[in-house]
Amino acid sequence: MALQSLDIAKRSATTTEPPQARKTLEVAKLIDVSKCIGCKACQVACLQWNDLHEEVGSCGGTYDNPTDMTANSWTVMRYAEVESEERGLEWLIRKDGCMHCEDPGCLKACPAPGAIIKYANGIVDFHQENCIGCGYCVAGCPFNVPRISKKDSKAYKCTLCSDRVAVGLEPACVKVCPTGSISFGSKEDMKELADERITELKERGFKNAGLYDPAGVGGTHVMYVLNHADKPSLYSGLPADPTIAPTVSLWKGFAKPLAMAGIAAAALGGLFHYVMKGPNEVSKEIEAEVEKELEAEK
């Protein structure tokens, strides 16, 4: 979704500096998993605000509906039933969606200039008009978030309501959450809010409660308060230490200049070899020999 009024911090497939005269406040969405009741109001609000419609799907045996994120469903509630001796059965419900990484793997992998933009406020946004549909963002993302539409081959994901945020509104999911599980504000404020809540949770016996703001991707602009922060994987496979895969870093980092240098060296090497050593012609000697052989045949 294109939105020109926010400052740009990073632009896909662009090697020069983006415009950065102004500095805006870094924002974040804080999802307090311990307050979530799994009502899916956030999913509905997301579809409504973004004017998207999901196909009627099928039941996968859980409350997850749809069963996975799609090109239309940019956020999906994931319901995990976890049993432990200490606490018995727990229902850990996580609102899944784009984490808006400080160091976005999708943007690093994207080959199309301006198809993925990271704004100065931290929001990572896909600009479908520049998207070529290669799916490299899927390979780049450590959280398995981007979805390629079967209709138009464009990549889609949560925009953190960049359009609403640009005009001073909170994201649609934050607006509708009935339990106050989702908050939105400056990243600093959200961390403070999280701290207060984590202290509360610890007092209530969740000794491993903590904030999920993974350093491996430079922190995220969607953060979770987890009552079991020591085991993020309990929450439907939230990665414990997400980073951009080394293969992606190699492919999109070191390999690019090295390959260009290698190809240029081969081409220039050929030219200079020709200029300095001259062509490899047939020797006059052999030409004369062959003439003689032909004469002899006659």
Place this chain on the structure above:
Amino acid sequence: MIRDPSDLQRYNASERANHWIVGICFILLALSGLALFHPALFPLTNLFGGGVWTRILHPFIGVIMMLFFVVMFFRFKRLNHMTDPDWEWVKRAREMVDGDDHNMPEMGKYNGGQKLLFWFLGLAMLMLFVSGIIIWRAYFSHYFPIGVIRTGAVLHAVFATVMIIAIIVHVYAAIWVRGTIRAMLYGTVTRAWAKQHHRAWYRQVTGK
């Protein structure tokens, strides 16, 4: 219309057409692939009708190239087995590049360098085809786990780069050794060319 009847036939029409189909596909693939590999070369997508068309066309051209490469591979395979003189040639290749080919061993239809290139291209085409299928998002990527897709993307880039370099060497060698390109354009070489560069093959076809 062969004007000099003493010229030697090196490639027949079908072999030449086969080679040029593969060659044209390679050029289109290299341009479109590089366009999606390095941001500085993204403007090359304009040659293909824009970024989206480049993404759509590249893999299909790759499939065409693979089909014709396989035909060419089996056509020339038996002529490309490395022999002792071939290895000797490879060892001395540096002298020749430096401008002195007096110590080069006699070569058959192909020299050691050409043969090594042949086998390398076979390997590169196989790797590019397999990794290309894995990263072909529209039809195949959903069959593979994410780690395989990421590795496929790296391997595709690595083998493509080395293959582009190898083909630059291949083309330059044909330009450097005068009288070579006509073999792939209209099929013949002069007897002197054959005796100079592929003496064993010259003896074989002329009986001298």
